[in-house]
Every structure is written in C-alpha cells, then in structure tokens.
Amino acid sequence: MTAIGIHDLSLATAHHVVDLGDLATAADVDPAKYRVGLGQDRFSLPSADEDIVTMGASAALPILERHGRDGIRTVFFATESGIDQSKSGGMFAHGLLGLDPRARVVEIKQACYGATAALQAAVALVARAPGERALVIASDVARYDLDSPGEPTQGAGAVAMLVTADPALVEIEPVSGLNAADVDDFWRPNDRTTAVVDGGLSMKAYLDALTGAWDDFRARGGAPIDEIDRFCAHQPFTKMARKALARLARHTGADLDDAMQEATFAYNREIGNAYTASIYAGLAALLDGDADLAGRRIGFFSYGSGAIGEFFTGVVRPGYADHLRPGAVAAELEAREPISLADYRALHAAVSPSDEDSETPRVTRAPFRFAGLRGRARQYERTETR
Structure with a gap:
C-alpha cells in the first residue's frame, strides 16, 4: 500500500509577544504559576494587520516556494477563530498564495480538533488519487477575557502541511x-x-x-x-x-x-x-x-x-532530517516584537466594526497583511515580493 502523509510542514506566528513574567508581575502572582503550573513562558499576539489568514498564508508560503503549486487540488483551512460566518478563510489564503483555481477549498471547524479532521481527510483524498497533493492550514488566535484564569493561556500561530504520497517527513x-x-x-x-x-x-x-x-x-x-x-x-x-x-x-x-x-x-x-x-x-x-x-x-x-x-x-x-528547515522557527520567534502590557490591553480591547470601511496600520513584517475593509469586505495584500 502506498504510504501517505506529511511531506512538508511549516510554522508561522504573530508579530508581538507577551512575556508571562510581566503578566504575572502585573497580576501580583508568582511567575512560577505560569511557567511551571501551566508550562508556558510567552504567548504571541497578532498586530492590527494580522489574523488567521495572514498567519496561515505565511505558514504555507515556504512550502509552496520549496515544492511548487502544481497538483494541489485541495486546501483545507482549519480554525476555530473564523473571520466570516460564510466565506472560508481558506479562500482568502488560496488567493494570496496564487494557487490553481481548479481546487476545492473549505474551512473545517471543531474547536482544536479541526486540523486533525483536515489531515485525515487530506490523507484519504490523496490515497484515492496519489498524483494529487493537499494543503492543510491550521491557524488560530486564542483569546480570553482580561484578568481571567485563561488569560495566560492565550496565543496565536499557524501550521501548514503538504500531504502527499511517499511523504518525506511522516507517514500517517x-x-x-x-x-x-x-x-x-x-x-x-x-x-x-x-x-x-x-x-x-x-x-x-x-x-x-x-x-x-x-x-x-x-x-x-x-x-x-x-x-x-x-x-x-x-x-x-x-x-x-x-x-x-x-x-x-x-x-x-x-x-x-x-x-x-x-x-x-x-x-x-x-x-x-x-x-x-x-x-x-x-x-x-x-x-x-x-x-x-x-x-x-x-x-x-x-x-x-x-x-x-x-x-x-x-x-x-x-x-526526514534532510527536509527540515533548521533554525527557521527559532528565527521567527526571535523576530517577534515585545509589547507593553498597556499596549497589549489596548490591542485586546480594540473592536473593528464590520459595517464600515477601514484601513489597518502597517505593522507586521510577515509576507501578508490584513489591509482593512472595503465595501465591508476584508482586504488582504502581500507585504513584499517573493
């Protein structure tokens, strides 16, 4: 039987970072409550011009640069941070990434499990047609109320996986x-x-x-x-x-x-x-x-x-080790900009109405950004030529 699985995998995160030591100090609790009790040190926080689409597309881009776009007939976009009640975040990502229009694109939601549902569906599709490839994107922003027990377990990130026959990394x-x-x-x-x-x-x-x-x-x-x-x-x-x-x-x-x-x-x-x-x-x-x-x-x-x-x-x-990108994730994490607690709280509280046009400030250095609303529709753009 032909092996099917993960041929390539790439991770992206957000522009800002919040240190849980600072959050603990502000809350007057022992930092060990977070670092040991939860096992967490920091969390990523999107800037105003980032969201699940920009992170997801940024995670997928290195895979496409390495392996090309040919044969990708399916894009699964898994998230529980959906940006629209109807349109899939995957449609925005599909356009940003310049993928072939002859593809199925769909968003999958079931809390944190959605990416595994997408992966298993992708494996099944490739098993049926081994010459095809499927792109799975998992992208989310975890948000909890300020000063709540969940606040230190916030975060943001995306992982993209290319699912193929005879995979280089992991056979499922x-x-x-x-x-x-x-x-x-x-x-x-x-x-x-x-x-x-x-x-x-x-x-x-x-x-x-x-x-x-x-x-x-x-x-x-x-x-x-x-x-x-x-x-x-x-x-x-x-x-x-x-x-x-x-x-x-x-x-x-x-x-x-x-x-x-x-x-x-x-x-x-x-x-x-x-x-x-x-x-x-x-x-x-x-x-x-x-x-x-x-x-x-x-x-x-x-x-x-x-x-x-x-x-x-x-x-x-x-x-498998020959197909990894040594240091890529470490560099991404190191590039995040620390944000003050006051600015973090302001960003957390910011509300972007969907019934009026707007432009977002240019902050992110990622390959893609959320530019704002035009005609009440979300607008995305590349930030650099790749």
Whole structure:
C-alpha cells in the first residue's frame, strides 16, 4: 500500500509577544504559576494587520516556494477563530498564495480538533488519487477575557502541511481511535470575541477523550503502547500534555517517561495556545529537536472541546532530517516584537466594526497583511515580493 502523509510542514506566528513574567508581575502572582503550573513562558499576539489568514498564508508560503503549486487540488483551512460566518478563510489564503483555481477549498471547524479532521481527510483524498497533493492550514488566535484564569493561556500561530504520497517527513498510519461526547467545556458564542471556559470540566473531558480514543484505537488494531516511541498531544498549555501522558500510563499500565514528549513543548511554550495548530506545532518542535526519529512511531492525541478526541499514529520517514528547515522557527520567534502590557490591553480591547470601511496600520513584517475593509469586505495584500 502506498504510504501517505506529511511531506512538508511549516510554522508561522504573530508579530508581538507577551512575556508571562510581566503578566504575572502585573497580576501580583508568582511567575512560577505560569511557567511551571501551566508550562508556558510567552504567548504571541497578532498586530492590527494580522489574523488567521495572514498567519496561515505565511505558514504555507515556504512550502509552496520549496515544492511548487502544481497538483494541489485541495486546501483545507482549519480554525476555530473564523473571520466570516460564510466565506472560508481558506479562500482568502488560496488567493494570496496564487494557487490553481481548479481546487476545492473549505474551512473545517471543531474547536482544536479541526486540523486533525483536515489531515485525515487530506490523507484519504490523496490515497484515492496519489498524483494529487493537499494543503492543510491550521491557524488560530486564542483569546480570553482580561484578568481571567485563561488569560495566560492565550496565543496565536499557524501550521501548514503538504500531504502527499511517499511523504518525506511522516507517514500517517491507517488506524485511528475516536471518542465523541456532547460536553459544554469550552465554546465561543457568536456575540463574543473571547471564549467561555469551564476549566475543570475541560480537563476532565480532555482526559476522558484520551482514554476513550485509545481504547477504540487498540480495539481496531492500532499499535500496542510498547510500540509507540514518542507522544505528541494537543497542548492548550504544555502541562496539559504532561497530564495526558500520565493518564495514558495509568490507563495502559505502561511505564511512559515524559522524555517521550519533552521535545514537543519547545514551540508551544513560546507561542501559547494556537488551538487547531498546537498539536502540529508540537510535531514541528519534535522533528526539529529530536535527533534520532527515523523509523520511530509517534502517537498523536488530538482533542477539540465540545468534545472529540482522536488517537492515531505516524512513522517518521528515513532521511526526514534532510527536509527540515533548521533554525527557521527559532528565527521567527526571535523576530517577534515585545509589547507593553498597556499596549497589549489596548490591542485586546480594540473592536473593528464590520459595517464600515477601514484601513489597518502597517505593522507586521510577515509576507501578508490584513489591509482593512472595503465595501465591508476584508482586504488582504502581500507585504513584499517573493
């Protein structure tokens, strides 16, 4: 059977960065509450001329520059930070990236799980037509109320993946385990710009979905726990993934060392919660940070509030390291501009009405920017010639 999976992967984030040490000082709490208790150090914050489209297109651009645009017949845009109730964010990205008009473009939403739904759909489409390629973009901005328990778990980022036959990075194996339950742990009503969260229930729903998905995975013939070498989980904050591995160890009776997933935390500690992109930001960090992955099997646990969990596996391909971009993400993180807490709060509170035309200030240095509204329609533009 032809191997199908992730041929290339690229990560982008936002212009600004908020240090959680500064946030802790302003809130008069011990910084260790955030750095140790949550496992987070900083979070990315979009400028006024950035959003999920600009980050998503910026993540995808290096992939297209490396592999070209031919054969990309599908673009899946996964997000829970949708910018329109009808038009897919993927349509804007498709235009910015200059992709072939002979393509299907669709947005997928199910909280933080959407990117995994997109990845599995892309794998199935390529398996049906191995000569085609699919572009999966996961892009999100996590926003919570100021001074709320969720505030330090904000963030912003995007991951793009090229799905092909005979992939260079990770082959996605066919067996997956699923668990779905109607749970009100996290949601964002249409009239709110920030999420509503029941933290305790969300933790329980996440861990219950993990064990349920694992049991289904094994019942369907998935690899036993002792054949899984690394663990990559959804990371709304990195401490959550530690709890996931501990739960899986108790559930299976296996001795699962945290070293199985330590490398996956590097980027999420810096960008914060990127919702749909967070598990694949973890994969990017694992591929970049672990020196000996060829032939190793990764266990993935993807979760989306509301709630659904999926457990699946992927095997890292021989020669994968030759296809990475050493230092690219580190440079992106280093290039972010620190923002004062006063300016952060002002940006957080800013409201952009959709019923009047506007122009956004030029801030971002990313390849694409949100230029404002014209005729009540969103306008995007390139910031440089590539």
